[in-house]
Amino acid sequence: MAQRYHEPDGRDRKIHRIGEELFCVERIWPAVTLDDKLGRVELPPHVEQVVRACGDALGIDTYGVDIIEHRGEPWVVELSSLPGFKGVPEGGRRLAARALQWVQDDRLTLAGR
Numbered sequence: 001m002a003q004r005y006h007e008p009d010g011r012d013r014k015i016h017r018i019g020e021e022l023f024c025v026e027r028i029w030p031a032v033t034l035d036d037k038l039g040r041v042e043l044p045p046h047v048e049q050v051v052r053a054c055g056d057a058l059g060i061d062t063y064g065v066d067i068i069e070h071r072g073e074p075w076v077v078e079l080s081s082l083p084g085f086k087g088v089p090e091g092g093r094r095l096a097a098r099a100l101q102w103v104q105d106d107r108l109t110l111a112g113r
Helices: 045-058 091-111
Strands: 012-018 021-027 062-070 073-080
Touching (some): 012 091, 021 045, 045 062
Antiparallel strands (some): 012 021, 012 062, 062 073
């Protein structure tokens, strides 16, 4: 894959979605220190729409998206269906709860057949 380079307006945003929850970390790239990798921030609504649209397009609700803003517009740099979920508070617990929900949903679907 090749894509056009756009100079970011600020820091890169790494956004994780687990179910309906979104978690955003702004980071310096390349990250050198632990502080460079951390820093949860609020997500502007126009960026949240792009993040949710990425998952909706693929039919998934657990993933990660790297986004930069260039001239005020969000640009997707990377989409991963299995990111590291770094910076997500209690990420392991949240992922396990989501996986259990998938299993329960599948059982209900199968039982209804």
